[in-house]
Structure formats: C-alpha cells, structure tokens
Amino acid sequence: MDKSFYYSQNSLGIYERCPKMFEYIYIDGISGKGIDPELKKNIERGTNFHILAERYFNGMKDYFYIEDDQLLEWMDVLEERYPEEIDYRTEFEIRQDRDEIRLMAKYDLLVIEEDKIKIVDFKTNKKPYNIGVMEEDIQTKVYMFLLGENLKKVFPKMKIEDISMEYFQLNYPENKIFIGYNEKKHETNKKKLKKLIGEIKKNKKIFFIKNNETCEKCGFESFCKKNLKKTS
Numbered sequence: 041m042d043k044s045f046y047y048s049q050n051s052l053g054i055y056e057r058c059p060k061m062f063e064y065i066y067i068d069g070i071s072g073k074g075i076d077p078e079l080k081k082n083i084e085r086g087t088n089f090h091i092l093a094e095r096y097f098n099g100m101k102d103y104f105y106i107e108d109d110q111l112l113e114w115m116d117v118l119e120e121r122y123p124e125e126i127d128y129r130t131e132f133e134i135r136q137d138r139d140e141i142r143l144m145a146k147y148d149l150l151v152i153e154e155d156k157i158k159i160v161d162f163k164t165n166k167k168p169y170n171i172g173v174m175e176e177d178i179q180t181k182v183y184m185f186l187l188g189e190n191l192k193k194v195f196p197k198m199k200i201e202d203i204s205m206e207y208f209q210l211n212y213p214e215n216k217i218f219i220g221y222n223e224k225k226h227e228t229n230k231k232k233l234k235k236l237i238g239e240i241k242k243n244k245k246i247f248f249i250k251n252n253e254t255c256e257k258c259g260f261e262s263f264c265k266k267n268l269k270k271t272s
C-alpha cells in the first residue's frame with residue numbers, strides 16, 4: 041500500500057464489507073467497478089449532482105446546459121432545503137495522522153448555524169435510509185470523529201456536542217436523518233477506528249476470503265472464484 045495512503049470512510053467501509061475486497065482495491069490496485077450500465081449511469085449521475093451542488097454553493101447556478109431532469113429535480117430539492125444565504129463550507133477536507141489513526145474525509149457540506157455545526161452528506165439512493173442503520177455506518181463514525189478531533193483547529197469556539205450530521209436523501213427529503221454527537225460517542229469512535237486501522241495494518245497480505253451474500257453484489261466475484269479454484 042502506498043505510504044501516503046490515508047484511510048477514509050470508503051476504504052474502511054470496504055474492509056468491513058470484505059477484507060479480500062480491500063486487498064484487491066487498495067493493495068493490489070485492481071478496480072472493482074463492474075460494467076453494469078445501469079450502475080454506471082447512477083454513479084455518474086450522483087457524481088454530477090455533487091459537482092452541481094458544489095457550484096451552487098459557490099454561487100454558480102448555471103444549469104442551462106443540464107438536460108437530465110432528475111439532476112434538475114435534485115437541485116430544486118437542495119435549493120429549497122439549503123438556500124444560498126446559509127453559512128457553509130463545501131467540499132471541506134480534513135486529514136489527520138496521529139494516535140495511530142491516519143484518516144481523511146471530504147465533507148459535501150458543513151452548515152454553521154449560530155454555535156452549532158452540521159455535517160450534511162448528500163445521498164441519491166433509490167431506497168430510503170433507516171436512522172438506526174446510518175448511526176452505525178462507518179461513514180457517520182469517520183465523519184463525526186474527524187471533525188470532533190480537529191474541531192478546535194477549524195471552529196475554535198465549538199464543542200463536540202455542537203456537532204450533528206444529516207444524511208440528506210435527495211429522493212426522500214421528508215425522511216430526515218439527523219444524528220447527534222457527544223464525548224462518549226467520540227471516545228467509542230476513536231477506539232473503533234484505531235482498532236480497525238490496526239487490524240488492517242497487522243493483516244497485511246493475508247486477508248481471508250469471506251464467503252457470504254456480499255459476494256453476489258461484488259465486482260470481484262468471478263475473480264475470487266478463479267483464485268479459490270487455484271488454491272483448492
């Protein structure tokens with residue numbers, strides 16, 4: 041693995057899903073992206089939305105060249121929830137390498153409301169999320185922990201309790217998912233992330249192969265089957 045590698049919610053999420061998948065992508069450098077055209081289209085659309093949202097928050101509401109109705113619909117939803125006048129930071133990046141936690145995150149949006157700060161993550165998912173599931177999601181833990189650890193540097197007047205997170209589902213704006221934060225959650229997240237990163241470092245190239253339902257939706261299925269045949 042590249043020495044300059046920083047763990048992120050993506051890489052840690054992949055490791056949690058399947059350590060073998062992590063090895064293929066981040067150690068062997070093999071792309072796991074399949075060629076399913078529908079999936080490809082959805083990924084591209086999600087990426088385009090993020091670009092448009094960043095432009096919107098930077099004062100560029102130039103959608104005249106957009107022909108995709110879905111994208112325009114999402115932009116209407118975004119504008120209604122977050123008008124231009126709010127105090128925000130967009131595509132805000134934090135990196136840290138201390139306490140055995142080398143981690144980075146790039147936040148879609150940070151909204152500053154009086155003495156509170158809210159992390160907003162845009163989701164273009166087709167099914168609505170559940171708050172209990174999202175609270176335990178590695179993205180929630182990485183995003184809140186990293187902001188909490190570096191809060192004094194970026195927002196000196198705020199406290200850990202002032203942080204919250206919203207998963208803003210563009211297809212389900214009424215299904216609001218807000219998650220609060222506190223010192224206790226912060227310490228639990230710190231321990232979890234330290235343990236997870238420590239485990240990856242220790243494992244090096246001996247990540248085992250999981251054999252469960254995650255394989256069915258994984259771009260490496262045929263590759264894994266071939267490798268299994270070779271070793272059995």
Ligand code: SF4
Nearest residue numbers: 058061255258261264
């Ligand atoms: S096919 Fe299964 S074992 Fe192989 S990388 Fe994917 S999830 Fe992991």
